[in-house]
Amino acid sequence: MTTDEIDQLREDVLAAIDVAAGPDALEAVRVHALGKQGTVTALLKSLGKMTPEERQVQGPRIHGLREAVNAAIGARREKLEAAILADKLASETLDMTLPVDVPTSGTVHPVSQVMDELAEIFADLGFAVATGPEIEDDWHNFTALNIPDTHPARAMHDTFYFPPDDSGEQKMLLRTHTSPVQIRTMVDQKPPIRIIAPGRTYRSDSDATHTPMFHQVEGLVIDKGITLGHLKWTLETFLKAFFERDDIVLRLRPSYFPFTEPSAEVDVGFSIEKGKRVIGGSEGWMEVLGSGMVHPKVIEACGLDPKEWQGFAFGCGIDRLAMLKYGMDDLRAFFDGDLRWLRHYGFSALDVPTLSGGVGA
Numbered sequence: 001m002t003t004d005e006i007d008q009l010r011e012d013v014l015a016a017i018d019v020a021a022g023p024d025a026l027e028a029v030r031v032h033a034l035g036k037q038g039t040v041t042a043l044l045k046s047l048g049k050m051t052p053e054e055r056q057v058q059g060p061r062i063h064g065l066r067e068a069v070n071a072a073i074g075a076r077r078e079k080l081e082a083a084i085l086a087d088k089l090a091s092e093t094l095d096m097t098l099p100v101d102v103p104t105s106g107t108v109h110p111v112s113q114v115m116d117e118l119a120e121i122f123a124d125l126g127f128a129v130a131t132g133p134e135i136e137d138d139w140h141n142f143t144a145l146n147i148p149d150t151h152p153a154r155a156m157h158d159t160f161y162f163p164p165d166d167s168g169e170q171k172m173l174l175r176t177h178t179s180p181v182q183i184r185t186m187v188d189q190k191p192p193i194r195i196i197a198p199g200r201t202y203r204s205d206s207d208a209t210h211t212p213m214f215h216q217v218e219g220l221v222i223d224k225g226i227t228l229g230h231l232k233w234t235l236e237t238f239l240k241a242f243f244e245r246d247d248i249v250l251r252l253r254p255s256y257f258p259f260t261e262p263s264a265e266v267d268v269g270f271s272i273e274k275g276k277r278v279i280g281g282s283e284g285w286m287e288v289l290g291s292g293m294v295h296p297k298v299i300e301a302c303g304l305d306p307k308e309w310q311g312f313a314f315g316c317g318i319d320r321l322a323m324l325k326y327g328m329d330d331l332r333a334f335f336d337g338d339l340r341w342l343r344h345y346g347f348s349a350l351d352v353p354t355l356s357g358g359v360g361a
């Protein structure tokens with residue numbers, strides 16, 4: 001093929017690429033030029049039959065042609081895809097300001113309701129509500145809580161990690177518990193501290209009793225002369241107010257958490273009424289929370305002197321509290337967004353929990 005013919009072919013192919021109206025047409029042009037039987041492919045094959053001198057002249061031209069065609073196809077494809085996306089976005093817009101034609105009455109989700117109840121109960125005991133980020137760093141979520149790198153608890157938490165940053169150092173993660181809010185509070189505030197920290201937590205776990213996102217509430221008290229007695233009284237007072245029953249019986253079982261020493265798991269007694277478990281009494285026991293005296297190492301990691309300051313902490317699953325109090329039995333339904341479920345189990349936005357009116361009214 002002469003140089004002029006190659007130039008002509010280039011012009012023809014590039015023009016065809018330019019007018020290809022959609023991805024299918026563009027693919028047809030590509031096959032016609034670069035496919036097995038393609039015009040440009042034939043040229044490439046012809047290089048093999050040339051004398052070395054011819055090849056030296058034609059080689060760069062033909063390879064240049066192939067590259068130009070490839071680049072033009074890539075650019076055209078991007079343009080077409082962008083146009084398709086723009087069309088799709090334009091045709092799928094949803095005007096959120098349009099009136100809806102079904103009567104809607106929203107309800108307060110049981111998880112929000114329980115969080116409000118917790119805030120109300122603990123406010124009465126002098127606790128403030130603290131918050132922290134759901135995207136945490138390793139130090140707040142683990143290290144400062146006395147869970148060093150090699151600690152088995154790290155593996156047990158089924159953590160969702162983000163890819164490392166450019167330095168390859170800092171591992172960000174979705175917090176696996178609300179305990180990092182303890183750390184943030186101790187670092188930021190001067191004791192005495194009394195806070196609860198309700199919020200979302202994440203672990204890579206999913207079945208009838210676990211969802212990858214769930215809710216916890218953390219409690220933290222830091223002051224002078226704090227003992228296990230204060231912990232037990234606080235939990236008992238909280239659970240009586242929460243379940244709105246005076247016959248709540250607690251059982252503290254020795255346990256292990258890296259961030260508390262000693263640690264205790266707290267069971268609450270239940271009785272059987274009409275074949276159903278009801279909180280109160282002591283016919284059986286149900287584990288409801290983890291707790292303990294804040295480990296001196298944790299207090300120290302936050303820059304406080306553990307000889308001067310002591311405290312207790314606890315952590316509790318909010319979803320489970322809601323299930324126990326309001327009788328839902330499948331955790332997954334909490335997050336399905338099913339309006340029928342929400343209408344059945346949701347609460348009126350006007351019934352704000354108060355201690356005098358009954359927190360679960």
Ligand code: DAH
Nearest residue numbers: 177179290291292313314315
């Ligand atoms: N962070 C623990 C967990 O997610 C729960 C917990 C246990 C929190 C004991 C505490 C505590 O503050 O003292 O399993």
